[in-house]
Amino acid sequence: MxxxxxxxxxxxxxLTQHLLDVYAEQYGIRVDPSALDNVPEGSAFPEGIAYKILQSPGFFRGxxxxxxxxxxxxxxxxxxxxxxxxxxxxxxxxxxxxxxxxxxxxxxxxxxxxxxxxxxxxxxxxxxxxxxxxxxxxxxxxxxxxxxxxxxxxxxxxxxxxxxxxxxxxxxxxxxxx
Structure with a gap:
């Protein structure tokens, strides 16, 4: 064992798909998933936005x-x-x-x-x-x-x-x- x-x-x-979906819902901008390829997590979004979304209540539950x-x-x-x-x-x-x-x-x-x-x-x-x-x-x-x-x-x-x-x-x- x-x-x-x-x-x-x-x-x-x-998490990645959920972050893309929440970002599109909150900011009205759909990010192409390929924009995330080989870049540090969160850096495909305006500065601080990914972190703000990750801190929002309910994000991880959904x-x-x-x-x-x-x-x-x-x-x-x-x-x-x-x-x-x-x-x-x-x-x-x-x-x-x-x-x-x-x-x-x-x-x-x-x-x-x-x-x-x-x-x-x-x-x-x-x-x-x-x-x-x-x-x-x-x-x-x-x-x-x-x-x-x-x-x-x-x-x-x-x-x-x-x-x-x-x-x-x-x-x-x-x-x-x-």
Whole structure:
């Protein structure tokens, strides 16, 4: 039984798409998703706007679930120890929203297996699935980079582009059907 640490934002939860949708709704401007490719998160928006949106009440509670994540994580949890690890301390208001979101969308994950922290350097697991180099570069286990617009040029890690590829990586018998 392996211990797998899984990030929330842009891994379990489609933060990027939600940010684009909220920005369009609040400012009336639709940003082409390709404008986010290989640029630091938030820099495709006017200065401070992405941070302001991320700080707004309800933002983290309303993020859509990444396609196939529920089924694959449920399957993984049958043979592995799953921990959700989110560096949520930068946005303290997100803590209760993220917990509510997890309880709704991933009710099979116990509160004992949810870690909200400031830095993921404390995490000890066999695998970490994350979209950020800063979290994977210090990880002592097997890092797995989950594709997101801001990390498309990274090549230092095993990359997965979606949850079907995660299922294939861990050789799950049941790969969700689209």
């Amino acid at each position: 392996a211990r797998i640490a899984i990030d929330m934002d842009n891994v379990m939860a489609d 993020i859509p679930v990444m396609r196939d994540s529920q089924e694959v994580i449920k399957s993984l949890s049958e043979n592995h120890e799953i921990f959700v690890v989110s560096a949520a301390m930068e946005f303290p208001a997100s803590l209760t929203e993220k917990l509510s979101w997890l309880n709704e969308h991933f009710p099979f994950i116990s509160w004992r297996n949810i870690v909200f922290c400031g830095a993921k350097t404390i995490v000890e697991a066999d695998y970490m699935i994350d979209d950020h180099d800063k979290n994977l570069s210090t990880f002592k286990g097997q890092p797995i980079l989950f594709s997101a617009p801001h990390n498309l040029s990274l090549s230092a890690y095993r990359r997965v582009n979606n949850w079907k590829e995660v299922a294939q990586y861990f050789a799950l018998d049941t790969v969700p059907v689209i």
